[in-house]
Amino acid sequence: MTQETVNALVSPEGSLEILSSHEVNRLKDKSEGGLYSLFRQCALAVMNIGADIDDCKDLLEIHADFDIRLVPQPRGLKLELINAPAQAFVDGQMLRGIREHLFSVLRDIIYAHSVLATTPGLRRDDPETVTNLIFHILRNARVMQAGRHPDLVVCWGGHSISREEYVYSKEVGHELGLRGLSICTGCGPGAMKGPMKGATIGHAKQRVKNGRYIGITEPGIIGAEAPNPIVNELVIMPDIEKRLEAFVRTGHGIIVFPGGVGTAEEILYLLGVLLHPENRDLPFPIVFTGLPENAEYFEMIDQFIRNALGDEATARYQIIIDDPVKVAQAMKHGMEEVQAFRRTNQDAYYFNWMLKIDPVFQLPFEPTHASMRNLALHRNQAPHLVAANLRKAFSGIVAGNVKAQGIKQVQEHGPFEIAGDPVLLNPLEDLLTAFVQQNRMKLPGAAYKPSYRIVNEPTEVVK
Numbered sequence: 001m002t003q004e005t006v007n008a009l010v011s012p013e014g015s016l017e018i019l020s021s022h023e024v025n026r027l028k029d030k031s032e033g034g035l036y037s038l039f040r041q042c043a044l045a046v047m048n049i050g051a052d053i054d055d056c057k058d059l060l061e062i063h064a065d066f067d068i069r070l071v072p073q074p075r076g077l078k079l080e081l082i083n084a085p086a087q088a089f090v091d092g093q094m095l096r097g098i099r100e101h102l103f104s105v106l107r108d109i110i111y112a113h114s115v116l117a118t119t120p121g122l123r124r125d126d127p128e129t130v131t132n133l134i135f136h137i138l139r140n141a142r143v144m145q146a147g148r149h150p151d152l153v154v155c156w157g158g159h160s161i162s163r164e165e166y167v168y169s170k171e172v173g174h175e176l177g178l179r180g181l182s183i184c185t186g187c188g189p190g191a192m193k194g195p196m197k198g199a200t201i202g203h204a205k206q207r208v209k210n211g212r213y214i215g216i217t218e219p220g221i222i223g224a225e226a227p228n229p230i231v232n233e234l235v236i237m238p239d240i241e242k243r244l245e246a247f248v249r250t251g252h253g254i255i256v257f258p259g260g261v262g263t264a265e266e267i268l269y270l271l272g273v274l275l276h277p278e279n280r281d282l283p284f285p286i287v288f289t290g291l292p293e294n295a296e297y298f299e300m301i302d303q304f305i306r307n308a309l310g311d312e313a314t315a316r317y318q319i320i321i322d323d324p325v326k327v328a329q330a331m332k333h334g335m336e337e338v339q340a341f342r343r344t345n346q347d348a349y350y351f352n353w354m355l356k357i358d359p360v361f362q363l364p365f366e367p368t369h370a371s372m373r374n375l376a377l378h379r380n381q382a383p384h385l386v387a388a389n390l391r392k393a394f395s396g397i398v399a400g401n402v403k404a405q406g407i408k409q410v411q412e413h414g415p416f417e418i419a420g421d422p423v424l425l426n427p428l429e430d431l432l433t434a435f436v437q438q439n440r441m442k443l444p445g446a447a448y449k450p451s452y453r454i455v456n457e458p459t460e461v462v463k
Contacts, residue, residue, distance in 0.1 A: 004086035005063075009071065010079045010094055010102065023110050024070050024077075038219055039109055041404075042236060043068050043079075045222040046101040047088035049229060059223045060404060079106075101227050101234045104141070108236040109219075111140050130362045134237070134246050135351060141235045143214060143250060144350040150252035150335045150342070152212065154184045156266045157191025157257025158440050159225050168291050168324070169194030169257050175328035177202020177211065181335070184251055186243075187215020187234060188225025191257040196230035214250075218243045221262075224402035239364045240395060244269045249352045253285035253334045255327060256317075258294050260440035261401065264301070264431070265394035269361060271305065271313045272387025278356035283341050285334025286317035289327045300434060304427050308390060309383045360388045367396035367406055369413055372452075377420025377428075386424070393418055393428070400451025401441055410451045419455035429454045 030036045044066055048059060067082040079102065088098045112133070138144055153176055157169060173183060173195030183199045185192035196213045203211035215231035218240055227234055237243040247254075248270060256267060274284060288298050298319050306314050320327050339349065347354045365371065375389050396416050399406025410416065418425065432452070435441055441448045 005066075005083040006081070006086050006089050006092070008081045008084060008089065008092070008094060010081060010099060023114070024072065026113070027070055027106075027110070035109060035113060039105065040066070040068050042105040042109065042219055042222055043081075043102055044085070045226050046105060046234070047081075047085045047098055048223070048226040049087060049095075049098060097229060097232070101231070104234040105236055108137060108141060112137055112236075112238045127357065127359045127362055130242070131245065131249070131357070134242050134249060137237065137242075138235065138246060138250060138351070141233070143233060143235060146348075146350060148349060150338045150349050151181050152184050152214070152250060152252050153181050153195075153331050154247050154251035154254045155191065155195040155257065156186070156254060156259065156263055157194075158259030158263055159188045159190040159192065160260065160440055161190045161258060164291060165258055165294070166190060166194045168322075170198035171324040172255065172257075172289065172327050173198025174202045175324045176331060177208070178206060179328055179332045180206060180208055181328070181331060182212035182214070184212075184214040184216065184247065186221070186225060186262075187217045187227045187231050189228055191259060191263075192225065193228040193230060194257075195255070196228065200230060216243055216246050216250075220399070220403045220405070223404070240265075241362055241364050245357060245362065248273060248284075248355060248357075250350070251352075252338045253331050254287075255331065256286070256288045258290045258297050258440070260435045261394045261397045261432070264435075265391050265398060267301070267305070268387045268391040268394065271309060271316060272384045272391060273355065273357050273361055274316050275309065275313060275384040275387065276356045276358055282354060283334065283337040284316075284355075285331055285337070287327050287330050288317055288319045289323075290321065292322050295321050297434075297438070300431060304431050307427050308379070308386055308424055313383065313387075358384060358388070360385065361391075365392045365395055367392075367399040367416065368409065369416060372396045372416040373419060373455075375418070375420065377418070377424050379421060379423060390424070390428070397432070397452050406451065415451055415453040417453050417455050425454055 026035045027039055028036060041060065044059065044063055063083065063085065065083045069080040071078045071080050088094055155169070169191045176183065176195065177199035183196045185196060199211060199213065212233060213230045214233045214235070215227050216235045216237060217225065217227070218237045220240065222236065235246065237246050244266065254270060256263065270286070273279065288301065290298060302314060302319065318330065320330065342349055345354060372393065375393055377389055377393065379386055396406070400410045400416055436448055436450070
């Protein structure tokens with residue numbers, strides 16, 4: 001596939017103009033321990049705006065001749081781009097939004113690795129340390145604003161949705177914008193772009209000049225979900241677990257639109273966290289919403305959650321069909337409850353410190369054929385642990401669908417095997433089959449080849 005490319009020298013925009021010689025050397029280092037490959041992959045992704053591709057491996061292969069080099073300057077640094085995607089430029093100049101994203105990538109990669117490398121006694125498996133790392137990355141990116149009242153709505157949903165579903169997500173975003181609420185998404189296309197685009201119109205009508213369109217992503221997924229043009233604050237977290245925690249720590253409520261396995265992973269993470277006894281009284285408005293034709297979809301999701309996690313989990317959200325105004329009103333009311341609760345408990349508006357997150361949701365899960373096959377998918381455990389293990393199963397399928405390393409493993413060794421209690425796995429298989437039939441696994445195009453295989457035999461329960 002031939003792609004138009006551009007060579008350019010780009011100056012910083014928005015953040016990070018000065019690097020130490022050690023940081024520059026790490027970014028240039030092409031060895032396994034260096035940051036060059038990670039930086040190149042993320043930089044290529046943010047310049048892939050508008051491209052009809054959701055496969056990290058394909059993206060890297062199409063732009064195999066792309067290179068990025070740091071050029072030290074007397075007053076800072078510049079980036080030299082070689083064979084960069086042409087859609088990131090207009091009349092030879094890089095789009096300003098993409099230039100901001102490019103240096104956000106540089107900022108977050110450098111900062112996260114600097115903290116991990118220089119903090120004495122840092123334990124990556126310690127819950128408090130993990131949460132503090134997330135806090136510091138977000139603070140360094142200037143996401144948290146002291147004194148600002150709760151107004152950030154996290155919107156989750158699929159990158160591969162129908163035109164009608166996209167328009168509906170935009171209508172919901174418009175109603176949120178009319179009520180002065182800001183938007184945070186996974187930063188990609190589809191249901192991540194729609195609410196942001198709608199909110200820009202709502203904010204314009206209300207003359208909201210500080211509307212926020214925050215995109216939170218991670219290196220493994222950014223190539224499949226390049227930042228959409230509306231994002232004005234981009235943050236790259238080190239991995240999917242820290243990305244998910246960043247959503248629930250900074251957001252004040254969550255709206256879920258129709259999606260595929262990535263959306264299911266997010267739902268299970270959120271409900272699993274909220275099922276912890278210490279979070280029982282913590283207000284966190286959640287709305288599932290879509291068009292009338294999505295009612296069956298959400299009924300299927302609701303039944304899956306009820307079967308796997310019980311009625312306590314389903315009580316944490318409401319389903320609103322085809323009513324953007326009601327969705328926005330529910331979020332606005334939820335923001336007021338969140339504000340009152342945090343004021344009473346003297347918790348920060350900008351970061352949900354009181355939220356208790358079990359370490360099982362924080363430790364990075366690396367999908368391999370062995371780790372996927374050995375997941376504890378049975379109900380002989382606490383509901384939040386059921387949610388945690390199902391979340392990992394969905395995470396592995398996402399990796400096999402769109403992440404370069406996961407795709408490579410599936411190509412070399414076949415689909416990931418998912419085994420366990422049929423009481424859990426039969427509804428899981430029905431849900432995945434529906435996602436495939438509704439084209440929610442990948443962008444429309446070539447026929448979807450499953451990255452997973454359900455093993456229809458009970459496995460021994462490990463206690």
